[in-house]
Amino acid sequence: MAKPPLSISELTDRFGPHLNYTPAGGWQAQGEPDRLVPTHCCFCGQQCGIILKVKDNRVIGFEPREDFPFNRGKLCPKGVKRYMQNEHPDRLLFPMKRTDQGFMRISWEEALDTTVREIQRIQQQYGKDAFAMLSGVSLTNEKSYLIGKFARLALQTANLDYNGRLCMVSAGAGNKKAFGLDRAANYWEDIVLADVILVTGSNVAECSPITTDYIWRARDRGAKLIMIDPRVTPLARTADLHIPVRSGGDSALMNGILHVVIERGWIDREFIEQYTSGFEEVRETVRKYTPEYAGQLAGVDPALIVRAAEMWGPAKTSFLLHARGIEHHTKGVENVLSCINLVLATGRIGKPGCGYGTITGQGNGQGGREHGHKCDQLPGNRDITNPEHRRYIAEVWGVAESEIPGKGLSAEEIMEAIHAGEIRGLLSICFNPLVSLPDASFTREALNRIEHYTVIDFFLSETAHHADIVLPGSLHEEDEGTATSAEGRVIRIRKAVDPPGEARVDWHILLDIARRLGREKYFSFQSAEEIFNELRVASRGGTADYYGITYEKIEQNQGVFWPCPSLDHPGTPRLFEDRKFFTPDGKAHFHAVEYRPPAEQTDEEYPIVLTTGRVVSQYLSGTQTRRIGGLVDQYPEPLVEMHPKLAEKLGVKTGERVKVETRRGEVTLNANVVETIREDTVFIPYHWPNEQSANLLTIRALDPVSKIPEFKVCACRVSRAGS
Numbered sequence: 001m002a003k004p005p006l007s008i009s010e011l012t013d014r015f016g017p018h019l020n021y022t023p024a025g026g027w028q029a030q031g032e033p034d035r036l037v038p039t040h041c042c043f044c045g046q047q048c049g050i051i052l053k054v055k056d057n058r059v060i061g062f063e064p065r066e067d068f069p070f071n072r073g074k075l076c077p078k079g080v081k082r083y084m085q086n087e088h089p090d091r092l093l094f095p096m097k098r099t100d101q102g103f104m105r106i107s108w109e110e111a112l113d114t115t116v117r118e119i120q121r122i123q124q125q126y127g128k129d130a131f132a133m134l135s136g137v138s139l140t141n142e143k144s145y146l147i148g149k150f151a152r153l154a155l156q157t158a159n160l161d162y163n164g165r166l167c168m169v170s171a172g173a174g175n176k177k178a179f180g181l182d183r184a185a186n187y188w189e190d191i192v193l194a195d196v197i198l199v200t201g202s203n204v205a206e207c208s209p210i211t212t213d214y215i216w217r218a219r220d221r222g223a224k225l226i227m228i229d230p231r232v233t234p235l236a237r238t239a240d241l242h243i244p245v246r247s248g249g250d251s252a253l254m255n256g257i258l259h260v261v262i263e264r265g266w267i268d269r270e271f272i273e274q275y276t277s278g279f280e281e282v283r284e285t286v287r288k289y290t291p292e293y294a295g296q297l298a299g300v301d302p303a304l305i306v307r308a309a310e311m312w313g314p315a316k317t318s319f320l321l322h323a324r325g326i327e328h329h330t331k332g333v334e335n336v337l338s339c340i341n342l343v344l345a346t347g348r349i350g351k352p353g354c355g356y357g358t359i360t361g362q363g364n365g366q367g368g369r370e371h372g373h374k375c376d377q378l379p380g381n382r383d384i385t386n387p388e389h390r391r392y393i394a395e396v397w398g399v400a401e402s403e404i405p406g407k408g409l410s411a412e413e414i415m416e417a418i419h420a421g422e423i424r425g426l427l428s429i430c431f432n433p434l435v436s437l438p439d440a441s442f443t444r445e446a447l448n449r450i451e452h453y454t455v456i457d458f459f460l461s462e463t464a465h466h467a468d469i470v471l472p473g474s475l476h477e478e479d480e481g482t483a484t485s486a487e488g489r490v491i492r493i494r495k496a497v498d499p500p501g502e503a504r505v506d507w508h509i510l511l512d513i514a515r516r517l518g519r520e521k522y523f524s525f526q527s528a529e530e531i532f533n534e535l536r537v538a539s540r541g542g543t544a545d546y547y548g549i550t551y552e553k554i555e556q557n558q559g560v561f562w563p564c565p566s567l568d569h570p571g572t573p574r575l576f577e578d579r580k581f582f583t584p585d586g587k588a589h590f591h592a593v594e595y596r597p598p599a600e601q602t603d604e605e606y607p608i609v610l611t612t613g614r615v616v617s618q619y620l621s622g623t624q625t626r627r628i629g630g631l632v633d634q635y636p637e638p639l640v641e642m643h644p645k646l647a648e649k650l651g652v653k654t655g656e657r658v659k660v661e662t663r664r665g666e667v668t669l670n671a672n673v674v675e676t677i678r679e680d681t682v683f684i685p686y687h688w689p690n691e692q693s694a695n696l697l698t699i700r701a702l703d704p705v706s707k708i709p710e711f712k713v714c715a716c717r718v719s720r721a722g723s
């Protein structure tokens with residue numbers, strides 16, 4: 001018997017409200033598209049190619065792009081549903097101000113006037129740096145560049161930072177130290193040619209799903225796969241070797257692997273001598289990291305360390321990939337350097353099938369970390385404290401060098417300064433810190449203290465609830481631009497539709513604020529391409545050199561890999577082929593790394609390791625994906641993953657409530673009892689707000705170099721709820 005039709009509300013729950021259900025039954029045909037717009041997914045750093053189907057200024061559907069060389073027709077569940085944000089009823093359609101009765105619609109005039117008046121009041125009263133800006137790298141390169149310039153020349157504040165501070169900065173700092181340049185060393189085709197692939201701290205199948213395809217293609221050729229993770233993630237279940245490191249043990253573990261590689265003579269002496277520096281110190285340092293000692297520090301069987309060395313050491317080609325699992329630590333930079341040491345010691349970089357890379361996170365996690373919206377950075381990945389770099393950018397911008405503020409506070413430090421009353425005002429775009437910063441109760445306290453807060457977003461995020469003024473910005477497909485993928489490939493994001501209602505293109509809003517601040521002469525851009533052309537010049541001669549990349553060239557070549565220093569340069573898919581590195585002496589640098597414990601270790605009171613991360617169907621703070629019915633269905637609420645032995649001790653089963661407590665706070669969630677996690681560890685995905693927020697538990701401890709928070713390890717206790 002045919003099932004009765006679902007009610008409208010059931011349909012909306014299941015599929016989201018964008019599809020027009022006709023009471024007569026079935027879906028209303030959306031008709032044939034009048035335009036097809038090739039562009040890219042707005043979510044992760046893989047930047048899969050998609051085609052949006054557009055009819056009457058509405059996105060009515062989409063197809064994956066078969067022609068785009070990275071994903072070749074593949075997409076993950078988020079990519080498939082991304083276009084459902086388009087006509088979502090939660091889209092912000094007009095500016096609003098917060099009143100005692102809730103948010104009230106206001107005019108753009110009033111919204112912008114209030115924002116500018118408050119910026120000026122706060123800066124006059126407390127100084128320029130008392131007004132901060134936070135930004136994000138779901139934004140295009142054009143917007144990232146513009147925001148760097150906007151904060152320095154329109155707001156004239158030093159305090160600009162971005163959400164990549166929670167994401168890419170440990171890798172960035174490690175890459176710069178070792179190679180003098182911050183990008184994956186290879187395009188992903190080199191993964192396919194590797195004989196051994198070592199992946200650490202990355203849940204590839206759920207978080208960079210299309211990378212799985214490259215690893216599988218390598219394995220079809222016989223490649224071996226080593227996965228290092230406290231959980232047996234979906235890809236790890238198929239690995240040749242899985243090492244269940246205890247969160248925080250990575251630098252010891254990598255030192256242990258290198259110890260064995262050196263002892264067995266698997267190093268590349270010629271490469272080390274000619275092209276690197278610092279090896280002797282590393283050799284000295286890892287001498288004591290025997291498999292037994294390293295295994296004890298990392299909480300793993302020493303035999304696994306030996307096995308990993310035996311797989312990596314003699315291989316002819318290899319690829320090492322890592323992600324936030326090793327980077328979200330108070331020693332994130334050291335963890336990254338310990339991985340790079342292994343790659344350099346075996347000399348397997350800059351050749352076909354020989355490579356290294358961090359898997360970037362947000363859509364433009366790569367490009368967004370190059371063009372100057374980091375607190376310590378100017379465009380082209382220049383250093384804001386370097387006088388020569390400052391002079392160059394001052395010239396491009398047409399200002400005196402002294403007009404460019406100095407190094408500002410990093411994202412978490414900005415929140416701490418707001419909490420301390422040192423920063424009084426904030427403008428944020430593309431960042432949801434209440435959900436994504438550690439120690440959410442502290443963040444909430446800070447937001448409650450702020451004197452003025454303006455947000456630019458297309459949905460009312462949890463943080464935006466604290467804003468005084470909300471400005472409706474643009475979705476990915478409502479603006480032109482470029483982004484840079486995990487591979488270092490600069491690609492074109494194309495406009496498909498106009499922003500709905502009174503919503504406006506993000507950068508038009510920034511230009512309007514700059515004009516009202518009396519700084520329009522620095523912001524006369526008429527198009528995204530004009531911004532890009534200035535970015536090209538600003539990046540010229542920097543390590544992230546985009547000068548030779550144009551919109552036309554990107555379109556003709558399915559993307560261009562930077563560095564691309566001149567118009568006739570084809571781009572650089574594989575770095576370091578000429579054995580030249582971008583450090584001052586042209587060599588790759590080893591860095592000796594001693595193991596340090598995490599900021600908070602387990603003890604009698606808090607005996608369990610808490611680690612946090614992601615699930616395939618949700619994205620970051622969830623503002624976008626918690627609004628898409630089909631994705632919510634896949635994983636509707638955060639679960640506490642735990643091993644059956646721990647569950648038995650606590651007397652809980654899957655689906656029963658457990659309380660997880662740390663020194664910062666507590667949450668009560670359902671247990672998910674799985675054999676794929678260490679017995680001493682629990683894992684909670686962080687995509688949910690309020691009482692379901694994993695970040696109520698996490699610790700505000702930062703890496704001293706990169707200033708990334710230690711999301712991946714703190715101490716907790718777990719109990720049956722109500723007991």
Ligand SMILES: Nc1nc2c(c(=O)[nH]1)N[C@H]1C(S)=C(S)[C@@H](COP(=O)(O)OP(=O)(O)OC[C@H]3O[C@@H](n4cnc5c(=O)[nH]c(N)nc54)[C@H](O)[C@@H]3O)O[C@H]1N2
Binds near residue numbers: 044229231613
């Ligand atoms: N579905 C989905 N995909 C995404 C995102 C998303 O939110 N959802 N976000 C994007 C972004 S911005 C990012 S940054 C990436 C993140 O991508 P990943 O870094 O792959 O994702 P995470 O879940 O944060 O962490 C990865 C793994 O680290 C492990 N881990 C925890 N502690 C340690 C440790 O001490 N050592 C080691 N070796 N491993 C550890 C966890 O068990 C987890 O499996 O994903 C991108 N893609």
Ligand SMILES: Nc1nc2c(c(=O)[nH]1)N[C@H]1C(S)=C(S)[C@@H](COP(=O)(O)OP(=O)(O)OC[C@H]3O[C@@H](n4cnc5c(=O)[nH]c(N)nc54)[C@H](O)[C@@H]3O)O[C@H]1N2
Binds near residue numbers: 458622
């Ligand atoms: N416990 C724990 N916490 C974590 C992590 C973890 O693993 N564990 N991971 C960290 C990592 S790696 C990351 S990257 C951060 C991410 O943390 P956030 O950056 O705070 O997360 P998003 O959800 O991307 O928030 C971005 C906001 O920008 C909006 N937005 C997206 N695109 C655009 C755009 O084009 N224009 C405008 N105007 N707005 C836009 C979205 O609607 C959303 O409200 O979270 C970090 N927090």
Ligand code: SF4
Binds near residue numbers: 048208
């Ligand atoms: S892998 Fe990333 S870019 Fe590709 S469809 Fe999924 S979320 Fe989008």
Ligand SMILES: [Mo]
Binds near residue numbers: 361362
């Ligand atoms: Mo990230």
